[in-house]
Amino acid sequence: MDQIVLDIGNTRTKIGVFSGLKLTKVIKETNLDDILNVLNQYPEALGILGAVGEIPEEVLHIVKKPNNRWMVLGPETRVPIENRYYSPETLGMDRLAGVCGAVQRFPSEASLVIDAGSCVTFDLIDEKGVYHGGSISPGWQMRLRAMHEFTRSLPLLQGEVPAEIMGKSTVECMQSGAFYGLLSEMREIISHYRAKFNTLHVVLCGGDAPAFLEQLDGKNILLEPDLVLYGLQAILLHNAKK
Numbered sequence: 001m002d003q004i005v006l007d008i009g010n011t012r013t014k015i016g017v018f019s020g021l022k023l024t025k026v027i028k029e030t031n032l033d034d035i036l037n038v039l040n041q042y043p044e045a046l047g048i049l050g051a052v053g054e055i056p057e058e059v060l061h062i063v064k065k066p067n068n069r070w071m072v073l074g075p076e077t078r079v080p081i082e083n084r085y086y087s088p089e090t091l092g093m094d095r096l097a098g099v100c101g102a103v104q105r106f107p108s109e110a111s112l113v114i115d116a117g118s119c120v121t122f123d124l125i126d127e128k129g130v131y132h133g134g135s136i137s138p139g140w141q142m143r144l145r146a147m148h149e150f151t152r153s154l155p156l157l158q159g160e161v162p163a164e165i166m167g168k169s170t171v172e173c174m175q176s177g178a179f180y181g182l183l184s185e186m187r188e189i190i191s192h193y194r195a196k197f198n199t200l201h202v203v204l205c206g207g208d209a210p211a212f213l214e215q216l217d218g219k220n221i222l223l224e225p226d227l228v229l230y231g232l233q234a235i236l237l238h239n240a241k242k
Contacts, residue, residue: 005232008051016229048236050093101231116206
């Protein structure tokens with residue numbers, strides 16, 4: 001049975017097509033026509049929509065049709081983990097799907113999911129499949145934008161990996177502060193959780209993740225760009241069993 005997973009983020013939308021447990025197609029940087037084409041191409045598929053961004057009305061019209069086999073991920077949705085987050089109604093659906101994807105990828109082992117997108121989120125799920133929470137921090141581009149918007153003279157920059165940590169111009173100093181500040185934050189949080197678990201998998205996803213991956217040290221660090229898609233599928237299949 002085909003399954004369609006739709007991940008609508010703050011700045012990017014991704015579509016995943018699964019055949020059984022295998023991810024057979026990923027469509028990135030989608031527009032509304034791309035989404036509608038996929039939904040209409042697989043009218044009999046099981047589907048799940050997870051969104052932190054705005055959901056287009058045209059998409060909602062399709063997924064909420066009577067007798068449709070789609071579900072929209074929300075705070076009340078059954079998930080294949082134990083959620084101990086104090087305010088589940090405010091938990092981003094991408095964060096929830098990310099830890100569900102980590103459990104599918106590393107069952108019975110603790111994972112720290114780092115999603116480097118508009119914001120950077122750190123989410124911990126233990127070896128028993130219990131989600132405890134984590135932290136939210138400004139993303140790479142958000143840091144640069146904040147420096148521009150909250151000062152009179154600093155320029156608006158696009159994130160670039162600095163050649164070295166010591167900048168020798170204002171632009172270089174801004175790039176260094178944004179990138180290495182976030183990198184140092186990642187290293188410190190990883191170190192904190194590694195001290196608590198004998199085995200900890202650090203799983204990076206999100207659009208900015210590749211830039212930071214090669215700068216992080218230690219074992220069990222990997223890039224899983226489609227982690228949220230796998231997590232959405234895990235939630236979909238968990239609900240299909242009921």
